[in-house]
Amino acid sequence: MRSTLTSRSEAVRQRTREIPCRYYDGKTSRANQATVRFEAGVCAIRGDGIRREVPVSELTVSEPFEGAAQMIKFKSGGYCELTEPGDLTGVLATIGYREPIATRIQKNWQRIAVAFLLLLCLLGAGYYWGLPFAAEIIANRIPQPALSYISKKSLETLDGQWLFPSKLSAKKKRQLIRTFKKLKLPEENRPNIQVEFRSSEFLGANAFALPDGTVLFLDELVKISRTRNELIAIYAHEAGHVAHRHSIRQIIQNSAMAALLAVYVGDVSAIIGAVTGWILESKYSRDFERSADRYAATVLTMNHLSPMELGSALERIESVHNRKQDKEKEKSITDYISTHPSTEERIRELKAFTNKRP
Amino acid sequence: MPNQKQTSNPAQQRPNTYKFEFTGSGGAYFRIWIVNILLSILTLGIYSAWAKVRTNQYFYRCAKLDNTGFDYHGSPIAILKGRIIAVVLIAALNISQHVHMAVYAAVLILFLVIMPWLVAKSLAFRMHNTSWRSIRFRFKGTVGEAAKCLYAYGLLTAITLGIAYPVQFRKIKKYTFDNTSFGKTGFSFTANIGAIYRVFLLTALFVVIIFIGFGIVTASGVGAIKENKELFGIISVISVTVLYFGLIIVVYPFYKTKITNLTWNNTALGAITFQSTLTVKKYFAVIAGNLVLTLLTLGLYWPWAVIKLIRMRMDYLKLTAPEGLDAFAADISEEVGAAGEEISSAFDFDISF
Numbered sequence: 001m002r003s004t005l006t007s008r009s010e011a012v013r014q015r016t017r018e019i020p021c022r023y024y025d026g027k028t029s030r031a032n033q034a035t036v037r038f039e040a041g042v043c044a045i046r047g048d049g050i051r052r053e054v055p056v057s058e059l060t061v062s063e064p065f066e067g068a069a070q071m072i073k074f075k076s077g078g079y080c081e082l083t084e085p086g087d088l089t090g091v092l093a094t095i096g097y098r099e100p101i102a103t104r105i106q107k108n109w110q111r112i113a114v115a116f117l118l119l120l121c122l123l124g125a126g127y128y129w130g131l132p133f134a135a136e137i138i139a140n141r142i143p144q145p146a147l148s149y150i151s152k153k154s155l156e157t158l159d160g161q162w163l164f165p166s167k168l169s170a171k172k173k174r175q176l177i178r179t180f181k182k183l184k185l186p187e188e189n190r191p192n193i194q195v196e197f198r199s200s201e202f203l204g205a206n207a208f209a210l211p212d213g214t215v216l217f218l219d220e221l222v223k224i225s226r227t228r229n230e231l232i233a234i235y236a237h238e239a240g241h242v243a244h245r246h247s248i249r250q251i252i253q254n255s256a257m258a259a260l261l262a263v264y265v266g267d268v269s270a271i272i273g274a275v276t277g278w279i280l281e282s283k284y285s286r287d288f289e290r291s292a293d294r295y296a297a298t299v300l301t302m303n304h305l306s307p308m309e310l311g312s313a314l315e316r317i318e319s320v321h322n323r324k325q326d327k328e329k330e331k332s333i334t335d336y337i338s339t340h341p342s343t344e345e346r347i348r349e350l351k352a353f354t355n356k357r358p
Numbered sequence: 359m360p361n362q363k364q365t366s367n368p369a370q371q372r373p374n375t376y377k378f379e380f381t382g383s384g385g386a387y388f389r390i391w392i393v394n395i396l397l398s399i400l401t402l403g404i405y406s407a408w409a410k411v412r413t414n415q416y417f418y419r420c421a422k423l424d425n426t427g428f429d430y431h432g433s434p435i436a437i438l439k440g441r442i443i444a445v446v447l448i449a450a451l452n453i454s455q456h457v458h459m460a461v462y463a464a465v466l467i468l469f470l471v472i473m474p475w476l477v478a479k480s481l482a483f484r485m486h487n488t489s490w491r492s493i494r495f496r497f498k499g500t501v502g503e504a505a506k507c508l509y510a511y512g513l514l515t516a517i518t519l520g521i522a523y524p525v526q527f528r529k530i531k532k533y534t535f536d537n538t539s540f541g542k543t544g545f546s547f548t549a550n551i552g553a554i555y556r557v558f559l560l561t562a563l564f565v566v567i568i569f570i571g572f573g574i575v576t577a578s579g580v581g582a583i584k585e586n587k588e589l590f591g592i593i594s595v596i597s598v599t600v601l602y603f604g605l606i607i608v609v610y611p612f613y614k615t616k617i618t619n620l621t622w623n624n625t626a627l628g629a630i631t632f633q634s635t636l637t638v639k640k641y642f643a644v645i646a647g648n649l650v651l652t653l654l655t656l657g658l659y660w661p662w663a664v665i666k667l668i669r670m671r672m673d674y675l676k677l678t679a680p681e682g683l684d685a686f687a688a689d690i691s692e693e694v695g696a697a698g699e700e701i702s703s704a705f706d707f708d709i710s711f
Binding site for chain 2: 022024025026027028029030031062063065066067068069071077078079081101102105106109112115116118119122123126
């Protein structure tokens with residue numbers, strides 16, 4: 001790369017120099033050997049039978065690329081292809097051509113390295129803070145009827161497919177709902193929750209929250225819990241999902257992520273794009289679980305219960321799932337792609353919470 | 359990467375034969391790519407239209423015939439408008455899906471109605487904005503013909519369960535090439551249906567063989583479901599890998615090689631004929647290498663991969679011009695009656711067959 005100083009003095013020397021080019025007139029595809037010279041605001045083309053003068057204001061200079069010829073194009077048609085290899089920026093500067101920012105970055109590997117690091121930081125920041133922040137703002141603006149509609153639709157899809165009517169007695173259901181309703185919840189973002197019951201052999205001991213505040217309890221979960229307090233703890237956790245609008249935020253974050261990945265990775269392979277999305281989205285899911293755990297711990301403390309009630313409920317759920325899967329679960333790489341933090345970690349957090357607020 | 363300027367004049371190797379060459383390099387494209395992504399993110403996607411122009415400029419200008427690069431003239435504003443319209447359409451399609459089935463149906467019908475128009479206009483935009491030696495390409499295909507390609511022939515493909523797809527394929531190629539001209543000289547596509555069927559039948563045969571392999575691995579896995587979950591997991595991973603890599607690394611290069619050669623070898627531009635001599639082996643090597651290196655570098659190899667593929671495709675393409683390449687004349691009449699031009703260059707859509 002030449003320094004600005006030499007390139008400037010060279011430009012002065014080259015100002016009146018004839019630069020070899022191939023000239024195309026815009027009427028036929030004939031290639032004409034010619035020269036181009038910039039003088040007094042005019043671009044003069046000379047060749048065999050060619051005399052053309054174009055005011056500098058009526059020409060455009062193509063972006064310089066490595067491996068491609070520079071072109072000087074005329075608004076009235078035709079162009080010159082500069083056949084001389086090397087950097088013509090100095091010469092072109094004499095006709096008022098300024099390199100675009102992109103070109104100035106591109107020419108230099110050090111600048112590219114900086115651009116690349118900046119890009120990584122931007123992507124990282126967008127992933128860690130930007131997207132969750134934007135999704136929260138959007139989620140808070142989605143009206144309740146829209147949430148109800150989405151929830152109703154997804155429940156309709158799940159019912160009969162994965163979910164089946166609950167086999168719990170009406171009395172048991174009433175009792176549970178009454179217990180849940182009695183629970184004091186924080187005033188801030190106080191969620192409006194409707195509890196529903198379903199059964200699902202496939203999903204097993206589980207409960208989940210839908211965007212509109214519907215909380216589904218599966219029979220399998222109700223059956224395995226030893227105490228009422230464990231169910232209250234689960235309810236408090238799901239209430240956390242509802243209060244902080246986790247479901248809708250997750251939908252927004254995941255769709256945005258999928259759209260971005262489809263644009264940048266989808267070119268390479270749709271499957272790789274999907275897998276990458278799955279890994280990246282799992283962090284968001286784990287963050288929501290942690291947030292719901294903290295909410296549950298607060299609720300339990302408010303209601304004079306131990307946050308460890310949630311811990312024992314989680315342990316029980318995990319032991320049932322493990323028995324079902326028939327294998328020992330150890331901390332492994334799968335924790336990074338799991339939708340939930342490890343139970344061990346969650347219990348550690350809950351214990352820390354208990355110790356903080358005796 | 360060394361600048362692969364040509365070492366000898368291709369016209370001297372055989373009279374009137376001109377080779378295509380590609381002088382782009384992975385390193386240069388990587389830098390363009392990084393800057394494009396960075397600026398697109400910083401401008402919340404607006405720069406992506408300018409990024410597309412710069413990328414196309416790079417690829418077109420590095421693609422050379424008889425030492426002269428092609429050129430791309432698309433305006434970023436036109437592309438930005440097209441992208442906004444495309445985003446609105448896709449969003450309308452997605453959101454209406456959640457609103458009401460009737461609204462969704464209405465949007466879908468609207469989408470289907472304007473689809474042929476979008477296809478015709480985006481082909482026109484691309485051709486009108488491509489030039490070589492100051493002569494622009496032209497596309498004069500009508501919206502009605504595009505609708506026929508998409509829907510009439512699409513229906514034929516559907517009711518024959520895909521057996522008639524080569525017929526539709528030929529129609530689409532004819533629509534694309536026969537309506538395209540370079541200046542005043544028109545292209546023509548003349549492949550006969552038998553040759554097209556041969557390519558598709560062989561490709562289908564390959565797919566069947568790979569699915570049988572997939573089936574065998576999966577079937578042996580089914581036996582293991584009850585006894586050993588871990589083994590089942592391993593077997594399903596292997597069988598999906600067989601399917602995925604079989605299709606991507608074997609079938610895709612086969613199909614692309616055969617169909618590219620068939621297309622170019624049956625295309626003419628006036629008296630000019632094209633010769634494409636790609637081999638499946640070479641295509642396979644490039645695709646497999648690209649896939650492995652892109653995976654190993656977490657995607658950073660991508661620009662090199664794109665360049666490698668394009669360079670290979672251009673290296674195996676040449677044309678024979680009995681009267682040389684100097685006599686193409688610009689289609690001036692079209693330039694004067696610019697109304698159609700205005701509409702087709704008003705916005706661009708990234709839609710093609």
